[in-house]
Amino acid sequence: MKDNKNNSILLSHGDGGVKTGRLISEIIGPALKNNILDRLEDSAIIPCRGAKAAFTTDSFVVSPLFFPGGDIGKLCVCGTINDLVTSGCRPAALSLSFIIEEGLDINVFKKVLESIKNTLEEAGEGIKIVTGDTKVVEKGNADKLFINTSGIGFIEDGPGISPSNIKEGDNIIINGNIADHGICILNCRQEFGFKADIKSDCAPLNSLVKDIKDAAGSGLHALRDATRGGLARVLIELSGSSKMNFDIYQDKIPIQRQTRGICEFLGMDPLYIANEGKMVVFAEEKNSIRILDAMKKNRYGKHSAIIGRVKGIKDKNRNASVTLITELGTKRVLDLHYSEQLPRIC
Amino acid sequence: MKKQVESILEEIKDLNKNLVFKKKYKTLKIMEVCGTHTMAIAKHGIRQLIPASIDLISGPGCPVCVTPIREIDKIIEIIKKYDATVFTFGDMMRVPGTNSSLLAEKARGKKIKICYSPTDALDFAESNPDKKIIFLAIGFETTIPLTAVIVKRAFEKKLNNFFVYSTHKTLPQALNALLSDSCINIGGFLMPGHVSAITGSSMYEGIPQKYGIACVISGFEPENILLSIHAILRQITGNDFRVEIMYKSVVRPEGNPVAFSLIFDVFEPADSEWRGLGLILGSGLELKKKFEGFDAKKIFPVANPVSCEPPGCRCGDVIKGIIKPFDCKKFGKSCTPENPVGACMVSSEGTCAAYFKYMAGI
Amino acid sequence: MCLAIPAVVKKINRNIAEIESLGVLKKIDISLVPDVRKGDYVIVHAGFAIQVIDKEEALITEDYWKQYFTDEAGFEDNEEEYFEAGDNEDVQ
Numbered sequence: 164m165k166d167n168k169n170n171s172i173l174l175s176h177g178d179g180g181v182k183t184g185r186l187i188s189e190i191i192g193p194a195l196k197n198n199i200l201d202r203l204e205d206s207a208i209i210p211c212r213g214a215k216a217a218f219t220t221d222s223f224v225v226s227p228l229f230f231p232g233g234d235i236g237k238l239c240v241c242g243t244i245n246d247l248v249t250s251g252c253r254p255a256a257l258s259l260s261f262i263i264e265e266g267l268d269i270n271v272f273k274k275v276l277e278s279i280k281n282t283l284e285e286a287g288e289g290i291k292i293v294t295g296d297t298k299v300v301e302k303g304n305a306d307k308l309f310i311n312t313s314g315i316g317f318i319e320d321g322p323g324i325s326p327s328n329i330k331e332g333d334n335i336i337i338n339g340n341i342a343d344h345g346i347c348i349l350n351c352r353q354e355f356g357f358k359a360d361i362k363s364d365c366a367p368l369n370s371l372v373k374d375i376k377d378a379a380g381s382g383l384h385a386l387r388d389a390t391r392g393g394l395a396r397v398l399i400e401l402s403g404s405s406k407m408n409f410d411i412y413q414d415k416i417p418i419q420r421q422t423r424g425i426c427e428f429l430g431m432d433p434l435y436i437a438n439e440g441k442m443v444v445f446a447e448e449k450n451s452i453r454i455l456d457a458m459k460k461n462r463y464g465k466h467s468a469i470i471g472r473v474k475g476i477k478d479k480n481r482n483a484s485v486t487l488i489t490e491l492g493t494k495r496v497l498d499l500h501y502s503e504q505l506p507r508i509c
Numbered sequence: 510m511k512k513q514v515e516s517i518l519e520e521i522k523d524l525n526k527n528l529v530f531k532k533k534y535k536t537l538k539i540m541e542v543c544g545t546h547t548m549a550i551a552k553h554g555i556r557q558l559i560p561a562s563i564d565l566i567s568g569p570g571c572p573v574c575v576t577p578i579r580e581i582d583k584i585i586e587i588i589k590k591y592d593a594t595v596f597t598f599g600d601m602m603r604v605p606g607t608n609s610s611l612l613a614e615k616a617r618g619k620k621i622k623i624c625y626s627p628t629d630a631l632d633f634a635e636s637n638p639d640k641k642i643i644f645l646a647i648g649f650e651t652t653i654p655l656t657a658v659i660v661k662r663a664f665e666k667k668l669n670n671f672f673v674y675s676t677h678k679t680l681p682q683a684l685n686a687l688l689s690d691s692c693i694n695i696g697g698f699l700m701p702g703h704v705s706a707i708t709g710s711s712m713y714e715g716i717p718q719k720y721g722i723a724c725v726i727s728g729f730e731p732e733n734i735l736l737s738i739h740a741i742l743r744q745i746t747g748n749d750f751r752v753e754i755m756y757k758s759v760v761r762p763e764g765n766p767v768a769f770s771l772i773f774d775v776f777e778p779a780d781s782e783w784r785g786l787g788l789i790l791g792s793g794l795e796l797k798k799k800f801e802g803f804d805a806k807k808i809f810p811v812a813n814p815v816s817c818e819p820p821g822c823r824c825g826d827v828i829k830g831i832i833k834p835f836d837c838k839k840f841g842k843s844c845t846p847e848n849p850v851g852a853c854m855v856s857s858e859g860t861c862a863a864y865f866k867y868m869a870g871i
Numbered sequence: 872m873c874l875a876i877p878a879v880v881k882k883i884n885r886n887i888a889e890i891e892s893l894g895v896l897k898k899i900d901i902s903l904v905p906d907v908r909k910g911d912y913v914i915v916h917a918g919f920a921i922q923v924i925d926k927e928e929a930l931i932t933e934d935y936w937k938q939y940f941t942d943e944a945g946f947e948d949n950e951e952e953y954f955e956a957g958d959n960e961d962v963q
């Protein structure tokens with residue numbers, strides 16, 4: 164009886180919360196097990212005749228297709244580039260695969276392609292779309308347009324960037340305001356009738372990561388883009404995989420006033436809301452001011468801030484955790500408890 | 510830490526030390542009646558700030574948590590049996606019924622929509638005259654006038670496709686039921702700020718004298734909550750128990766008479782079952798005869814479902830403040846916000862959820 | 872039990888008002904507060920203003936504060952930050 168309610172896939176299986184984790188670790192992982200997949204990284208590192216390649220894939224569905232600050236085309240390019248650069252590689256080539264619902268206006272499709280082209284130009288570094296595919300499905304079998312993108316890049320020599328390199332005393336830095344993407348999309352759907360000028364933060368972060376690396380030298384330990392499930396999810400995951408505790412200072416987390424406003428209206432927690440252009444950086448304390456300066460100079464990092472610190476674990480029997488230090492100096496442990504964030508009145 | 514908070518904490522510590530020294534109490538139980546207070550206290554970590562001899566316990570003030578499982582089962586029956594679209598607040602979506610929840614039914618393709626305001630439901634009904642719309646109404650005195658407004662409006666506009674399923678409950682009866690329970694030993698109440706904004710302070714008037722309990726109406730900012738705790742300690746120190754408003758910017762003694770009287774224009778009291786507290790006479794609200802054409806319970810009859818409260822769940826004792834969530838064997842094990850067993854774990858302001866979310870590991 | 876936030880009233884058209892909180896504009900219903908005026912602060916719950924915020928009464932809490940606490944700097948009303956842009960008329 165009890166399982167009765169659990170045997171369909173719910174929206175919350177795709178929101179980056181606990182259910183997403185379970186879908187991956189209990190259903191997908193065991194079915195397809197191998198030594199690379201098991202690491203569950205955003206992009207896989209595969210040996211490739213002497214060089215090391217990073218490989219990633221991601222699917223994009225968003226409604227509406229166009230929103231302030233971006234569109235599905237920009238989103239798919241940025242998402243894939245950002246996944247690649249977190250492993251410390253230089254993105255080289257992307258694939259594009261479209262699933263189109265019958266009846267989509269051709270001009271809409273052209274606009275998406277135009278945006279893909281512009282985003283590639285914005286990203287620079289000679290990143291190219293090198294292959295693709297198109298499928299059209301019957302009306303009602305897809306919502307206008309879905310895009311899948313895969314990407315490949317090459318790991319350059321240099322210090323390894325990986326969650327396993329996170330060290331006690333590292334500073335935790337983010338490149339700007341959180342929750343803008345999720346709240347922008349919610350706002351665009353106009354279901355709740357807010358008027359606010361919130362743009363998605365959707366951006367290709369390869370240049371930012373390059374600037375960070377140049378400024379950091381060997382002091383850069385790990386990078387991760389904070390997308391679905393928000394900043395909280397990334398921190399909790401990295402705390403788990405690095406087996407370190409993190410302290411995060413609530414009053415240091417940058418958030419735009421209007422984004423916070425909509426969150427307050429609806430009773431949502433911005434820490435758990437999606438971003439599409441936010442990189443969380445773990446770096447040695449002594450380099451972090453230099454890194455912060457470099458980030459602030461980059462066009463995608465104006466509001467960068469140091470938001471927390473890595474603490475070691477004293478009691479090895481306890482799970483690593485992320486502690487939020489509130490404005491009152493009290494502590495609370497962040498938990499990956501959220502299913503989809505639903506607006507509430509209570 | 511903000512300076513004001515520091516100084517108020519000093520005051521609280523001094524008063525408390527004195528009271529313990531004078532053997533006024535060993536531990537003082539203060540119940541926050543309102544779930545939004547539970548949330549605020551947990552979110553800001555207020556328990557970590559105040560002396561250990563002051564114990565903050567959570568009361569019955571989360572409308573989702575006190576809604577019995579049968580109501581969820583019934584509304585699910587309605588959507589299964591009739592072709593209607595249900596509008597409700599996000600809070601209700603995850604509450605487990607006996608076999609399903611609204612969220613699970615939505616995933617199966619049932620027409621369930623989340624709204625921010627009850628007017629969203631009414632507007633939708635107006636612009637879709639061919640569809641039947643049910644607003645699943647939940648909440649206490651703060652929210653009831655909103656439902657009353659839209660029912661009246663639907664009446665004036667003679668809508669015939671808009672209905673309300675009322676699970677509304679009123680608070681004073683529940684407080685009395687709680688106070689007459691001998692297990693409960695409360696020294697002070699933090700009274701709900703936004704309910705009181707509608708009802709005013711008079712509905713608590715009998716409590717301080719009759720039971721010797723300090724009653725302070727509080728706002729929701731940490732400073733305001735601490736200030737209210739301070740006021741409770743002062744009342745105990747002076748043996749001067751009364752209803753005190755510490756949220757004066759919003760709560761007037763007379764409340765909001767326009768909103769309050771609207772409630773009884775549209776609804777009449779009925780007996781109502783509270784999860785954890787049982788049947789409380791006159792604590793529910795049903796639409797008056799004049800508005801029965803909008804009453805989803807009458808228009809969409811369903812058989813009484815066989816509902817069973819989840820075995821082992823101790824929501825009732827949690828709501829009464831008799832146990833803390835971690836005293837429940839299921840807490841954090843088979844019962845988590847992802848897979849809630851009882852309603853206290855569902856609503857984000859439910860006591861079990863607030864404890865799980867904000868206190869795990871501390 | 873009821874999430875409600877403060878906002879400033881920008882425009883009124885019969886029972887509907889446009890309000891602003893933290894820079895976000897929203898139309899809400901003001902049937903429950905018939906005396907509300909443009910420029911007033913209200914408490915908003917689920918799309919309705921449920922009460923007008925009484926600034927003078929807010930000051931009484933401030934007095935309470937001053938009476939009991941040493942900090943002379945005064946009462947910092949946390950709600951201020953909701954309002955600051957509301958006072959700024961060029962936000963259309």
Ligand code: SF4
Binds near residue numbers: 824861
């Ligand atoms: S922890 Fe779960 S099962 Fe236990 S009382 Fe709370 S809601 Fe009920």
